[in-house]
Amino acid sequence: xxxxxxxxxxxxxxxxxxxxxxxxxxxxxxxxxxxxxxxxxxxxxxxxxxxxxxxxxxxxxxxxxxxxxxxxxxxxxxxxxxxxxxxxxxxxxxxxxxxxxxxxxxxxxxxxxxxxxxxxxxxxxxxxxxxxxxxxxxxxxxxxxxxxxxxxxxxx
Amino acid sequence: xxxxxxxxxxxxxxxxxxxxxxxxxxxxxxxxxxxxxxxxxxxxxxxxxxxxxxxxxxxxxxxxxxxxxxxxxxxxxxxxxxxxxxxxxxxxxxxxxxxxxxxxxxxxxxxxxxxxxxxxxxxxxxxxxxxxxxxxxxxxxxxxxxxxxxxxxxxxxxxxxxxxxxxxxxxxxxxxxxxxxxxxxxxxxxxxxxxxxxxxxxxxxxxxxxxxxxxxxxxxxxxxxxxxxxxxxxxxxxxxxxxxxxxxxxxxxxxxxxxxxxxxxxxxxxxxxxxxxxxxxxxxxxxxxxxxxxxxxxxxxxxxxxxxxxxxxxxxxxxxxxxxxxxxxxxxxxxxxxxxxxxxxxxxxxxxxxxxxxxxxxxxxxxxxxxxxxxxxxxxxxxxxxxxxxxxxxxxxxxxxxxxxxxxxxxxxxxxxxxxxxxxxxxxxxxxxxxxxxxxxxxxxxxxxxxxxxxxxxxxxxxxxxxxxxxxxxxxxxxxxxxxxxxxxxxxxxxxxxxxxxxxxxxxxxxxxxxxxxxxxxxxxxxxxxxxxxxxxxxxxxxxxxxxxxxxxxxxxxxxxxxxxxxxxxxxxxxxxxxxxxxxxxxxxxxxxxxxxxxxxxxxxxxxxxxxxxxxxxxxxxxxxxxxxxxxxxxxxxxxxxxxxxxxxxxxxxxxxxxxxxxxxxxxxxxxxxxxxxxxxxx
Numbered sequence: 001x002x003x004x005x006x007x008x009x010x011x012x013x014x015x016x017x018x019x020x021x022x023x024x025x026x027x028x029x030x031x032x033x034x035x036x037x038x039x040x041x042x043x044x045x046x047x048x049x050x051x052x053x054x055x056x057x058x059x060x061x062x063x064x065x066x067x068x069x070x071x072x073x074x075x076x077x078x079x080x081x082x083x084x085x086x087x088x089x090x091x092x093x094x095x096x097x098x099x100x101x102x103x104x105x106x107x108x109x110x111x112x113x114x115x116x117x118x119x120x121x122x123x124x125x126x127x128x129x130x131x132x133x134x135x136x137x138x139x140x141x142x143x144x145x146x147x148x149x150x151x152x153x154x155x156x
Numbered sequence: 157x158x159x160x161x162x163x164x165x166x167x168x169x170x171x172x173x174x175x176x177x178x179x180x181x182x183x184x185x186x187x188x189x190x191x192x193x194x195x196x197x198x199x200x201x202x203x204x205x206x207x208x209x210x211x212x213x214x215x216x217x218x219x220x221x222x223x224x225x226x227x228x229x230x231x232x233x234x235x236x237x238x239x240x241x242x243x244x245x246x247x248x249x250x251x252x253x254x255x256x257x258x259x260x261x262x263x264x265x266x267x268x269x270x271x272x273x274x275x276x277x278x279x280x281x282x283x284x285x286x287x288x289x290x291x292x293x294x295x296x297x298x299x300x301x302x303x304x305x306x307x308x309x310x311x312x313x314x315x316x317x318x319x320x321x322x323x324x325x326x327x328x329x330x331x332x333x334x335x336x337x338x339x340x341x342x343x344x345x346x347x348x349x350x351x352x353x354x355x356x357x358x359x360x361x362x363x364x365x366x367x368x369x370x371x372x373x374x375x376x377x378x379x380x381x382x383x384x385x386x387x388x389x390x391x392x393x394x395x396x397x398x399x400x401x402x403x404x405x406x407x408x409x410x411x412x413x414x415x416x417x418x419x420x421x422x423x424x425x426x427x428x429x430x431x432x433x434x435x436x437x438x439x440x441x442x443x444x445x446x447x448x449x450x451x452x453x454x455x456x457x458x459x460x461x462x463x464x465x466x467x468x469x470x471x472x473x474x475x476x477x478x479x480x481x482x483x484x485x486x487x488x489x490x491x492x493x494x495x496x497x498x499x500x501x502x503x504x505x506x507x508x509x510x511x512x513x514x515x516x517x518x519x520x521x522x523x524x525x526x527x528x529x530x531x532x533x534x535x536x537x538x539x540x541x542x543x544x545x546x547x548x549x550x551x552x553x554x555x556x557x558x559x560x561x562x563x564x565x566x567x568x569x570x571x572x573x574x575x576x577x578x579x580x581x582x583x584x585x586x587x588x589x590x591x592x593x594x595x596x597x598x599x600x601x602x603x604x605x606x607x608x609x610x611x612x613x614x615x616x617x618x619x620x621x622x623x624x625x626x627x628x629x630x631x632x633x634x635x636x637x638x639x640x641x642x643x644x645x646x647x648x649x650x651x652x653x654x655x656x657x658x659x660x661x662x663x664x665x666x667x668x669x670x671x672x673x674x675x676x677x678x679x680x681x682x683x684x685x686x687x688x689x690x691x692x693x694x695x696x697x698x699x700x701x702x703x704x705x706x707x708x709x710x711x712x713x714x715x716x717x718x719x720x721x722x723x724x725x726x727x728x729x730x731x732x733x734x735x736x737x738x739x740x741x742x743x744x745x746x747x748x749x750x751x752x753x754x755x756x757x758x759x760x761x762x763x764x765x766x767x768x769x770x771x772x773x774x775x776x777x778x779x780x781x782x783x784x785x786x787x788x789x790x791x792x793x794x795x796x797x798x799x800x801x802x803x804x805x806x807x808x809x810x811x812x813x814x815x816x817x818x819x820x821x822x823x824x825x826x827x828x829x830x831x832x833x834x835x836x837x838x839x
Contacts (some may be wrong), residue, residue, distance in 0.1 A: 033480060034550060037472035041462040050459045068548035072456055 013043050015098055015152060016082065020074045022148040027136050028070045035071035042075040078145065080122040081115070085149075088114055102153050115146055165816050166835040167439050167559045168314075170619060171611045171737060174436060177429045178319040180576055180608065181421055185330055187600065188583040189414065204333060212325035217272050219321060224259065229279055232258040236285050238292050243278055246305045250313050250444055252276075260285055267304060269311045270321075276312050278305070296461050299450035303441050307454075310440035316433040327426060330418045334411050341407040349401075356392050405667055417579045423543065425576075430545040435555045435562045439835075442556045447838040451556065455549060474557045474839060477550050557839050563616035566627035570634035573608045577601040578638050599756040602705050603748050605635055610716045610744040615737075618720055619833060621815035628713045636706040643702060647695045654691050662687060697763065704759055712751050719743050719792065724814035726799040728807075733832030746788040753781030803827065 017039050024035045067073060086096040093100055105111045119142050136144070186208060193202035223229065232240055240258045247255040256269065256276035267280040267288075280288070291301035311317045360382035364375055383391070441451045452470050453460045463469055541548070547555070555561045564572065580601040609631055617624045653661035665687075720740055729736055758778060761768050768774060801810050806825040810818070816833040819826055828834065 030480070031550075033476040034473055037469060037476050038456065038458075040466045041458050041469050044462040044465055045459050048459070048462065050462070067457060068546075069456070069550070072458075 008047070009097075011098065012082070013047065015156075016043055016046070016075065016079055019082070019145075019148045019152050020071060020078050022151065023074050023078065023141075023144050024071050026144045026148065027141055031069055031071065034069060038069065038071050039075070042071065043079075046075055046079040074145070077119075077122060078149070081118050081145065081149065084118045084122060085115065088118070098153070098156060102156055105150070105153050112146075112150065115149055116142075119145055162836050162838060163817050164835045164837065165559045165620065166443070166833050167436065167562050167616075168443075168835075169733070169737070169833050170563075170616050171741070172314065172436070173563060173612060174314060174316045174319060174429065174433045176608060176612045177425065177432060178316075178323055180572075180604070181323050181425055181429070182326065183604065184421065184576060184580060184583070185326060185414075185418060188417075188580070191584075191600075192410070204337060207333060208326065208329060211329050212322055215325045215329070216318070216321040219325070220270050220272060220275065220277060223270060227261055227263060227265070229259045229261045232260050232285070235260070236289055238289050239285055242288075242292050242302060242305055243309070246302060246309050246444075250306060250309055250440065252309060252312055256309065256312060258285075267308055269308045269317050271312065271317055272321075273318060276317075278308055297459060299445065300453040300460055303445060303450040303454040306441045306444050307437045307451075310437040311433065313440060314433065314436050316436065320429065320433065323426065323429065327418060327422045330414065331422075334414050334418070338407065338411045338415070341411075342404060345404045345407060349404075358388075360388075402667065413583050413585070417583055420575075420579060427543055427545050431547045432562070434547055435552065438552050438556050439559050439562065442837045443835045445837070448556060449838075452553070455552060470839065474553060477554050478557070480550070481554055559835065560616065560620050564612060566613065566617075566624075566631055567634075569609060569613040570631040572612075573605045573631070574635040574638040576608075577605055577635055578642055580604065581639065581642070599752055599760070602709060602756060603752050605632075605709055606712050606716070606748050606751065607744060609713055610720070610747075611741070614713070614717055614720055615740055618717070618724055618814060619816050621813055623813075624717055625714070628717060629710065632706055632709045632713065635709065636702055639702050639705075643698055647698070650691045650695065654688060658687060661691075665690070700763065704763070708751065708755060708759065712747055712755075716744055716747050719747075721814065722792075722796055722800060725801045725810070726795070727810055727818075727829040728799040728802045728804040729795075732830065743788070743792070746784060750781045750785040754778045754785070755781075803829065 020039060020042075021032070021035060025032050085101055086098075089100040089104055090096040092104060101111075123138070123142060186205075189201070189205045189208050193205040236258060243258055244255045254276070256271065256278045259277045259279045261279055261281045263281065264283070265279070265281045267278070267284055270277050270279055288301050288304070291297040361379050364370070364378050364382075367375075370378075438451065438455075442448050445451065448470060449463060450460065452458070452473075453463050551561075584600070609628070613627070613631070614624055617627065650661070653664070720743065723736070723740055723743065726732065726736065726739075729739075754777075757774060761771075761774065802808070803810055803820040803822070803825055805827045806820060806822055808820060808822045808825060810820060810829065812818070816830060818829050820829060
């Protein structure tokens with residue numbers, strides 16, 4: 001499955017919105033208001049298979065610095081992680097949906113470690129670089145993403 | 157909301173903040189080294205000053221070639237023709253004198269500009285060039301790619317590329333040169349300390365006599381070339397008076413302040429210069445494209461089709477940013493970053509109204525490591541923002557939606573000039589320059605404050621229709637306060653030492669005198685006859701100077717404010733778009749020259765050397781300053797009567813304070829009075 005297919009379902013788009021905003025609220029609460037206004041085009045972009053920019057340098061001019069708004073890098077990460085989780089569910093029980101994930105989470109103790117593994121892989125794959133002004137580290141961000149996904153799946 | 161209207165302030169019509177910062181950094185570093193090279197010194201300073209003046213220029217000119225060779229960067233040639241075409245058309249669009257050349261970096265690297273005065277280059281990685289070409293080929297996404305290109309080209313348009321290049325090289329070479337100077341002179345001094353006794357006991361004829369194989373004629377010739385016995389005796393007598401430890405003390409205390417101040421400039425002011433130039437380039441993009449959307453898409457990495465699908469995104473984001481900026485505390489406003497009020501004392505982060513996290517979860521807990529990090533987060537955020545080379549996205553969007561935000565607030569201006577003045581005071585207290593105490597160069601820092609506040613704060617604030625009288629008092633208060641903060645502990649240490657350790661104080665002052673006296677080597681009997689009298693007198697004079705300068709600055713800045721306020725109502729001034737800001741600079745210069753030549757020397761003489769009142773040089777300088785001021789005032793009132801408060805189109809009187817979008821209020825006219833101060837684009 002790829003992100004476009006995954007985000008074809010409106011409930012999945014809603015999940016991405018909720019989890020991403022939850023992550024921002026936890027990691028950079030000051031950015032919450034602005035993130036709400038940006039979430040729709042970001043999810044739309046992810047649904048089109050378009051990845052938001054992100055680079056590695058804060059030393060050179062113009063638009064190539066790292067985005068200081070966390071939501072811009074969180075949405076692609078959460079989308080990739082959720083997409084991978086559904087792939088995992090598909091392999092396990094032959095069905096890819098959020099409710100299957102939820103079911104597996106209740107039944108399968110490996111699901112949490114699977115989420116961790118997926119976050120690690122996806123963070124490396126989408127090449128996330130935190131802005132220099134970020135007050136949290138990469139490990140902390142991964143933990144926040146993990147908790148937000150688990151929380152969303154549990155409370156769905 | 158007025159800031160969301162289509163009509164914005166054209167920041168390019170006002171004095172450039174980038175140029176101001178560049179001027180301040182160069183003045184602080186180069187000015188002080190040049191000043192230190194004047195007059196007698198036990199070591200030669202002028203070659204260092206000359207080197208620091210010219211070598212940065214040379215390395216700046218050689219930098220593009222050096223960088224291209226290092227990273228194997230090559231001209232795009234016949235590749236990326238679409239991108240080259242876009243660079244060329246964008247250059248024409250923003251009226252650059254010539255088009256920069258596109259260079260391709262085979263390795264990873266961002267799109268950036270580099271150049272000398274004549275040769276300009278836009279450099280990008282191969283991958284980024286491919287991305288840009290792909291976007292340029294898609295009409296839906298091309299404007300965002302153009303936004304990126306125009307942003308880079310604006311660095312040439314504003315000329316900040318060469319200012320950054322020169323200052324960067326100046327800072328690098330300052331560390332290199334001063335570090336080398338300290339190491340060399342210190343090593344040389346130590347060598348002399350170790351070798352001096354043996355060298356002074358040396359007897360040249362005896363030494364020559366010990367060399368075998370020399371003919372008597374050659375031996376005689378060598379002895380004649382060496383110093384005579386009388387000369388050696390004289391050198392020995394001089395050497396007795398030299399205290400080498402004081403020479404070493406001189407070297408360290410002369411150069412160390414330059415290194416420390418260079419570090420402060422490099423760590424705090426250099427990133428600020430970077431951040432400011434980015435805001436100018438952003439303003440150039442939206443002004444050129446006439447809308448904010450392509451810039452927004454390029455900055456946030458969003459695609460234009462997605463943004464167009466949600467047309468409310470940009471207005472909502474800008475409104476959220478404006479709300480947030482309005483709700484932040486003074487600390488945040490200082491550096492334009494966002495910290496909700498009261499966060500200093502909160503154990504848990506404050507969540508927004510939409511937050512999915514229940515309020516019960518945010519209970520107060522014992523402040524562990526994480527909690528302490530939360531408590532100090534505002535401070536660490538401020539510190540990180542001060543060191544960042546790019547303004548954060550919210551600040552960039554805030555500034556393009558309200559360009560007046562590019563200019564510093566009164567508090568940021570006060571901190572900028574206050575800290576720079578303090579740095580100058582520290583630098584001017586080094587052994588190289590303290591010889592000038594009471595002479596003209598020591599007024600340098602006060603004049604810097606006048607120029608910076610006038611050009612960097614007063615003009616932009618007055619153009620935006622602000623009342624600045626109270627701000628002037630606050631800025632000058634902060635400047636004087638910072639000076640006091642520096643001075644009071646020093647005076648306290650002096651008195652503490654005087655009461656509890658007078659011998660230590662005497663020794664410390666001897667070292668200080670030896671350092672600043674420019675005859676470090678020959679210092680004999682530098683003790684103070686009346687230590688108490690010296691400490692009391694030094695404290696009174698230094699404290700008095702803080703308050704006197706406070707009132708001089710206040711008076712000068714009030715005068716400049718009044719003159720500039722009048723000037724900004726010269727609506728009928730011919731070719732105002734080209735000449736009005738030049739007149740503003742002339743007014744500031746005249747007041748500064750008047751203060752520098754007449755007021756400040758007069759006060760200094762009255763305070764330090766009343767016997768010099770009738771010095772002919774002083775009288776001539778004061779009269780010259782006065783003559784300039786009187787002539788300037790005459791011309792000002794003549795022009796004021798002719799051009800002020802009058803519509804250039806219908807000649808009707810115009811009342812009220814100046815504002816950049818002020819219109820003639822008559823029914824028939826309604827013309828914009830300063831259209832050149834406006835930029836129009838959609839937000």
